[in-house]
Amino acid sequence: MYSLYSWGSPFEEQGLYSFDPVCVSVQAYMQLCKVDWSLHQTNSTGISTNGCLPVVTFNSAVVESGFWRIVQFMKAEGHDLNSKLNEEQLSQSTAYISLVQDCLVDSLLFSWYLVSENFADMVRPRLARMFGFPLSLFIPTQFKDYAEERLQFRGISSDLETAAEKEAAAAAGGGLQSLKSKIPRIYLLAKEGFNRHADKSAHPIYAQADKCLAVLSNKLGTNEYFFGASPTTLDAAVYGYLSLVLYPELPQSTLKTIVTSKYHNLVELCDRIHAQMERPAIVSGQTWFSGIATVAKQSIAQYILPTVRSKQQQEEREDPQQAEKARSIVGALFVFIGYAIYNGVLSAPASN
Helix, strand or coil, rough: CEEEECCCCCCCCCCCCCHHHHHHHHHHHHHHHCCCCEEEEEEECCCCCCCCCEEEEECHHHHHHHHHHHHHHHEEEECCCCCCCEEEEHHHHHHHHHHHHHHHHHHHHHHHCCCHHHHHHHHHHHHHHHCCCCCCCCCCHHHHHHHHHHHHHHHHHCCCCCCCCCHHHHHHHHCCHHHHHHCCHHHHHHHHCCCCCCCCCHHHHHHHHHHHHHHHHHHCCCEEEEEECCCHHHHHHHHHHHHHCCCCCCCHHHHHHHHHCCCCCHHHHHHHCCCCCCCCCEEEEEHHHHHHHHHHHHHHHHHHHHHHHHHHHHHHHHHCCHHHHHHHHHHHHHHHHHHHCCCCCCCCCCCC
């Protein structure tokens, strides 16, 4: 049996078993291939060799991670949704999937994380419940930070700053941004909460998504699937992204309105695949404490260990008791956590 390790889902009541479009795409691929597989929902990337989900394991051994690598592995295993496509169609499929992964993900991230009303009223509370305390205090905002960084890198403004702030930032040579980085995050979230009902439906990113959807709709035409009567990898990929647009209910659903009002064939395609997405066998989950341990381990590996190794000799010369002090601090931290759990100060979230 193949095991798929995937980010968990706050939308299981809508028949979605991850909040990540790549994970949903691979889930759809496995389902459409009709292979024997099980779903392991996890809130960490500890099993992955490259820090990415989803991951496929076979006979308890990690095989591949990421959309394309998993598809290639399943093809080698004899589970190829593209087996009936010719070379030209295979090239078209790759091009359309790249379009979806490059374009639709931007509009999806914008709609979820940068539209304040959606993030504050739906996305953040759902993710918080999924990750549980205390990860709920910072994981949702980390996803939001990632979305902002990606969109800014691609030249897409979030429109969260006023014109006066932008002018001041330009005049100060980025001084405003430096100042904002020192403002407590909780203040910025509270400030954003006051603007949660700002209408962003006219943002240019939706026009970009509209063009992408038009291309996909023209390709699909009146077919059941993109290349005829049988589903392909392209159908699984498109479903992975559009299902997260169509089925969760957002306070501001501009992207969903575009799809449902103009591209009925894409909606029918997603509904057709969605009807085949039976609840998978979820054989394991991740406890809140193991999630904390994984995050701590990753943080130590990423930030602390390189610094310690590069400065170890210098620190030993400056303070021979540095290691002992560090062990004392870590020990005190674990004693505090144990005390808090024992006395009920911290408790695991109730399972649904």
